[in-house]
Amino acid sequence: MDDSTARRVLGIGASATREQARAAYKRRAKILHPDRHATTSDAARRDAERAMAELNEAWRALRSDTVPTANRGEPTDDHRAARPSRPRGCEICGHHPAVWIDIRSLTALVILHSTDRYAATLCKNCGTAIWRDVQARTLTLGWWGIPAxxxxxxxxxxxxxxxxxxxxxxxxxxxxxxxPAPMSEPMALTKPVTARVLPWVATLSVVAAIVLVVLAAAWAQA
Ligand SMILES: [Zn+2]
Structure with missing residues (x-):
């Protein structure tokens, strides 16, 4: 894959550094990963697999060729690509209207936690499908620690x-x-968060545990 094609696939400009190329690769890989499109049609899943393979190839082509250090202070191409000033379509399916979203999910374990960030310009369907999965994930895995x-x-x-x-x-x-969006159709909508079992079980367990701790503390003081 030549340099300009790889940059177009990653959505970065000619002066983007290696860090910016890596950030663009990771950001896109999160929204295009075939696992995320596993419940859609065969054609959509094949589109996602092809898009992911193209993305991997673009990153392989650029990782050794790009300048390694970031030119801090100046607005970067990736920054412009990530938050475009002019309206354009969904980064997954190319349809409009589309809106910028920047959402996170947390995975917590006692005193440790890690955050996954999903940031992209998306249409209502693709955005809602990803939003529901991310929100369900953080409601299920994000509670299990004290700072978390x-x-x-x-x-x-x-x-x-x-x-x-x-x-x-x-x-x-x-x-x-x-x-340049890789999919031809908007994503199919996934189950609403409130219709999923695990987020309810996890969240209600945490609420019940907090209530028990508060009651036990009140009882101990009485
Ligand atoms: Zn879309």
């Missing part, structure tokens, strides 16, 4: 803000002409 309990609340509030933006967005209509 509070971080997860902040993560949920942040995600809800983007959830509102997606709800208010009109459904995808047509594909933007010349869009």
């Amino acid at each position: 309990l509070f971080v997860n609340l902040a993560v949920l509030v942040n995600n809800c803000g983007y959830g509102v933006a997606l709800r208010e967005l009109a459904p995808p209509t047509t594909r933007v002409a010349g869009s």
Whole structure:
């Protein structure tokens, strides 16, 4: 794959550094990973597999050729690519209207936690499908630690803000002409978060545990 094709696939400009190429690769890999499209049609899954293979090839082509250090202070090509000033279509299916979302999920274990970030310009369908999976994941895995309990609340509030933006967005209509997005159709909608079992079980368990601790403390003081 030649240099300019690889940069177009990653959505970065000619002066992007290796760190910016890596960040663009990781950001796109999260939204295009075939696992995320496993419940959609065979054609959509094949599109996702092809898109992921192309993305991997683009990163392999650029990782050794790009300048390693970031030119801090100046606005970067990846930054512009990540938050475009002019409207364009969904990064997954190329349809418009599309909106920028920047959501997170937390995985917590006692005193440790790690965050996964999903940031992209997406149409209502692709955005909602990803939003639901990410929100369900953080409601299930994000509670299980002491700093994490509070971080997860902040993560949920942040995600809800983007959830509102997606709800208010009109459904995808047509594909933007010349869009480089890898899928031809918007993603199929996944199950709503409130219809999933694990987020409820995890969240209600944590609430029950907090109530028990508060009651035990009150009882011990009485
Ligand atoms: Zn889309």
